[in-house]
Amino acid sequence: MPTPTCKICGSQHLKTAFEHTIMSRHSAAYCVCADCGFLCTQNPDWLEEAYAFPITRADTGLLSRNIELSRKVAVLIYRLFNRHGRYLDYAGGYGVFTRLMRDAGFNFYHTDPYTQNLFAAEYEWDHSTPMDGVTCFECFEHLENPMQEIEKILSISKTILFSTELLPDSIPPLSWEYYGFEHGQHISLYAPKTLAYIAEQFGVCWSSANNLHLFSEKPIAASLLKKLSRSANRMAYPFARKTTFEMIARKMRRQQRQGAAR
Numbered sequence: 001m002p003t004p005t006c007k008i009c010g011s012q013h014l015k016t017a018f019e020h021t022i023m024s025r026h027s028a029a030y031c032v033c034a035d036c037g038f039l040c041t042q043n044p045d046w047l048e049e050a051y052a053f054p055i056t057r058a059d060t061g062l063l064s065r066n067i068e069l070s071r072k073v074a075v076l077i078y079r080l081f082n083r084h085g086r087y088l089d090y091a092g093g094y095g096v097f098t099r100l101m102r103d104a105g106f107n108f109y110h111t112d113p114y115t116q117n118l119f120a121a122e123y124e125w126d127h128s129t130p131m132d133g134v135t136c137f138e139c140f141e142h143l144e145n146p147m148q149e150i151e152k153i154l155s156i157s158k159t160i161l162f163s164t165e166l167l168p169d170s171i172p173p174l175s176w177e178y179y180g181f182e183h184g185q186h187i188s189l190y191a192p193k194t195l196a197y198i199a200e201q202f203g204v205c206w207s208s209a210n211n212l213h214l215f216s217e218k219p220i221a222a223s224l225l226k227k228l229s230r231s232a233n234r235m236a237y238p239f240a241r242k243t244t245f246e247m248i249a250r251k252m253r254r255q256q257r258q259g260a261a262r
Contacts, residue, residue, distance in 0.1 A: 004042055006033035007146060007188070009197055017171045022046055022184040032171060037191030039167060044144065050184035051114070063096065069137055070100035071232035071245040072212060073161060077106060077133070078248045079228050080220060081159065084255075085132030088125055090153055091139040095120035104245070105252025133159035140164040141178070141186040147198070154202055160215040166208070167191040 003012050013034035022028045026046040032039045044050075077083055085107065089098045092110040098120035101108040109125040110117055117124055125131075134157045141164050143149045153160055165178045167189055172179075180186035195213060199206035205219040209226040232245050 004031065006036060006038055007040060008038040008194055009033060009036040011035040018174065020174060020179070020181055022181055023050065024182075026184065033194075036194045036197045037167065038194045039171065039189040039191075041187045044184070044187045046184050047144070047187075062093070065138070066096040066100060068232075069135075069163065069212075070097060070104065071243075072229040073101065073135060074104050074106065074245050074248050075228050075232045076161065076225070078252075080224075082132050083252065086129065087133045087135065088131045088156060090134050090136040090156070091142075092117070092120075094118045095123075097135065097137065098123055104249035105256050131157045133157050133161065136160060136162040138163055140190065141180075141188055143188050146188050147201075150198060151202065154204070154215070158204055158215070158217045162213050162215075163211050164190060164213070165211050166195075 004014055005012055006014060011033050014031045015034065017030045017032040017039060019027065019029045022041075022044075023046060028041045028044070028046075030039055031042055077085075077087070083106070087101070087106065087108045089095075089101070089108060089110050090112075091114075092098055092112045093115050095110045095112075095117040096119050098108045098110040102120060102123060108120075109123050109129070109131070110120045111125040111127070134153055136153060140146065140150075140162060174181075178186060178189070192208070195206050195208070199215055202215070204215045204217060207214050207220050207222040207225050209222060209229045212225070212229055214220060214225060233243050
């Protein structure tokens with residue numbers, strides 16, 4: 001039997017962190033890599049069953065999370081990237097995030113081969129239109145072969161804004177909700193040094209603001225990423241009723257109307 005290797009760095013320095021039952025009936029061993037800190041299940045043979053519902057019913061925060069992320073991403077794109085560029089929401093689920101960003105005036109598209117696009121069907125990506133950036137939220141933890149999938153995303157754009165909850169310094173207790181034992185879809189979990197390794201392998205820079213992360217060609221300080229993401233819900237100016245997000249959305253929509261009128 002071949003020696004198991006890390007799915008991120010290829011190291012053989014793996015050890016079993018713990019074993020647990022998935023979906024109340026599947027036994028699983030979780031292995032951690034001593035070199036890059038990646039924690040995963042080696043042979044998740046329950047995935048077909050786990051994805052009977054691609055968006056698990058346990059994800060009760062789907063709408064609130066998309067609203068919060070849309071506010072943060074609007075500010076980040078407006079301040080750091082091409083605000084009039086094209087952006088793709090990869091593994092975009094029902095299309096909620098694409099619709100929110102479109103409504104705010106940003107040129108967003110959607111792709112997800114496993115879930116019906118209910119909210120942004122008219123903005124389905126054609127797989128050929130070039131993109132200035134990619135968003136990918138609550139997806140990395142689902143990847144069975146992360147390096148291959150991340151390489152695919154980076155072939156679309158070298159700028160990726162993504163979310164996933166990172167491992168702390170030590171293996172979390174079995175009560176950690178992000179393991180997702182009840183639905184069996186979270187099979188790949190990353191430490192900060194895991195993301196650092198991935199960025200180095202693909203020749204991009206990496207920074208994080210809590211559970212929001214960025215791969216990009218140009219370095220962007222984590223302190224700036226945190227500052228801008230925190231500003232999403234702040235007042236745009238003293239005594240204003242509009243937030244920073246709403247101020248940006250108002251400007252973007254006005255510029256869209258002016259462009260259409262020309």
